[in-house]
Amino acid sequence: MCDRVDSSSSWQIDVDNETHYLPLEKVYLGMAATDTIHCIKDTLGKEHPDVKLFYIHCRNFLIESVKQVMSRFDSGDKFKFLSCFAPASAYALSPPTLVEGYHHLPYLNDVANCEEAEAEWRSHSFNPD
Numbered sequence: 001m002c003d004r005v006d007s008s009s010s011w012q013i014d015v016d017n018e019t020h021y022l023p024l025e026k027v028y029l030g031m032a033a034t035d036t037i038h039c040i041k042d043t044l045g046k047e048h049p050d051v052k053l054f055y056i057h058c059r060n061f062l063i064e065s066v067k068q069v070m071s072r073f074d075s076g077d078k079f080k081f082l083s084c085f086a087p088a089s090a091y092a093l094s095p096p097t098l099v100e101g102y103h104h105l106p107y108l109n110d111v112a113n114c115e116e117a118e119a120e121w122r123s124h125s126f127n128p129d
Contacts, residue, residue: 015066024055027062090124097121 013020029037041051081104084095098121102108108117 011070015063015070021059024052024059027055027059029058033058087124090121093122093125 037051037054040054041048044051081100083089084098084101089095098114098117102114102117108114
């Protein structure tokens with residue numbers, strides 16, 4: 001959506017400022033949707049109004065998603081604990097356990113066994129890749 005999100009605090013980006021938007025053809029759709037839209041472009045043509053409308057709807061969905069997240073959380077501070085899930089953190093065993101992540105995201109217990117995740121976490125500490 002924004003070409004320089006990595007250089008700014010996500011919470012200070014004005015998602016309504018269209019000057020930050022990437023061109024429509026650079027909106028990320030996912031691999032399967034990108035493949036499908038390429039087939040459609042081959043059939044209808046790149047400049048077909050429905051192709052452009054599709055990209056506009058996808059971009060608007062992404063913008064609305066960001067607005068919804070921002071309206072529910074006052075700052076990104078609540079998400080700092082997510083850095084513990086980075087592969088580099090696993091390699092350094094920093095933090096030494098995933099308990100904090102499971103504490104902040106209790107629904108993880110419904111989709112992933114904490115003990116198995118902990119064992120995998122520890123196994124990653126031996127793998128620098």
